[in-house]
Amino acid sequence: MSTRRTTTIQSQPHSKASFLKVILLGDGLVGKTSLMNRFVTNKYSETLLRTIGVEFLNKDLIVGGDVYTLQIWDTAGQEQFKSLRTPFYRGSDVCLLVFSLTNRESFENLEYWKKEFFYHADVQNNEFPFVLLGNKCDATETRVVSREEVDQFVSTCPNMEYYETSAKLNENVEKAFIAAIEKFKKFEEDALNRDPFKADDQKVDLNKIRKKNRPCSC
Ligand code: GDP
Numbered sequence: 001m002s003t004r005r006t007t008t009i010q011s012q013p014h015s016k017a018s019f020l021k022v023i024l025l026g027d028g029l030v031g032k033t034s035l036m037n038r039f040v041t042n043k044y045s046e047t048l049l050r051t052i053g054v055e056f057l058n059k060d061l062i063v064g065g066d067v068y069t070l071q072i073w074d075t076a077g078q079e080q081f082k083s084l085r086t087p088f089y090r091g092s093d094v095c096l097l098v099f100s101l102t103n104r105e106s107f108e109n110l111e112y113w114k115k116e117f118f119y120h121a122d123v124q125n126n127e128f129p130f131v132l133l134g135n136k137c138d139a140t141e142t143r144v145v146s147r148e149e150v151d152q153f154v155s156t157c158p159n160m161e162y163y164e165t166s167a168k169l170n171e172n173v174e175k176a177f178i179a180a181i182e183k184f185k186k187f188e189e190d191a192l193n194r195d196p197f198k199a200d201d202q203k204v205d206l207n208k209i210r211k212k213n214r215p216c217s218c
């Protein structure tokens, strides 16, 4: 099952479309399904979640005039077995790592999920974009992970941005997904600048296009 929603973030003329596979990773019960549902359907329910059982939901976002189709993959409860299938990870463009601010173990397991992702997604570049979500920030009375600890963890990761979210109160949820798109865009641009072959390919393509479009002089 999949659904598709569109949210316009900035109303500018569309210039190009991109398809992004976004995966949500982290311990069970940290709020991954709730975050996905909040983002895609703007709904939060404490009872519906267990029965949904979907693998992904689609949502279109328009950011800076470009259309992005996010295909958001959720783990449908398998995270307790600590072994998700490789197709789940493969082809990911950006990874949202989730822990609960009310559960220390879920914070301590982040390193595990990160390693798991690098291994199964077969990602070689350690600059791969991550957005870290400390969820349940509304539950201030039961919070057990401090901002300082999280900042310390983030500072050890080469390309990670952190948001404190609440799926329940809809805090920072859309912002985090927009950040994921922006991190992906930056990563792509940097990769193009780093990889001379890709850059050369582009030049060749541009030349071809220019030649093709030139009026025939023969
Ligand atoms: P998942 O196993 O990571 O997919 O987590 P779920 O989305 O199923 O949520 C697990 C439990 O945490 C459910 O009882 C949710 O209602 C609750 N939950 C999810 N997000 C929040 C949040 O932002 N704040 C609070 N207080 N509870 C949340």
Ligand code: MG
Binding pocket: 029, 032, 033, 034, 074, 075, 076, 077
């Ligand atoms: Mg879930």
